[in-house]
Amino acid sequence: MRGGWGGRALLPRHVIGGGGVVWACSGVRSAPAMAEQIQKKLQGELEKYQQLQKDLSRAVAARQKLEAQLTENNIVKEELELLDASNPIFKLLGPVLVKQELEEAKGTVGKRLEYINGEIRRYEQQMQDLERRSEQHRDALGRLQQELQRGQGKA
Secondary structure (H helix, E strand, O other), X not given: OOOOOOOOOEEEEEEEOOOEEEEEEOOOOOHHHXXXXXXXXXXXXXXHHHHHHHHHHHXXXXXXXXXXXXXXXXXXXXXXXXXXXXXXXXXXXXXXXXXXXXXXXXXXXXXXXXXXXXXXHHHHHHHHHHHXXXXXXXXXXXXXXXXXXXXXXXX
């Protein structure tokens, strides 16, 4: 029988006339109580693991978006390298095209490439951390599942 005794089994201590029973904490956990506790731990670990997987998925999507931006900006950089100062260059600002100097455009694209590369490195580091933490939770899930199965085998 389970009660509010920290998951420990309650065992009859004394039988009182009339069939009443006084319950006392034995200090030994029953198999169902242990299984319930392990199940709660398992559920908690599973929720943490699932959240890490969602975070990892978001990080992968963000990195892919950055990769597309990197490719696009590298193409722009290559196109700018083909031009000389006599070619007019325009920058889109909202709905307006504004004339821009070649060196200014190259500098802007260069800074954008640096920023994108930095963000890609940051997301790669974040993904490695998430994968490492995810692996730890996956291991914990496996241990808890084995512990639960051993407990159910004894019951």
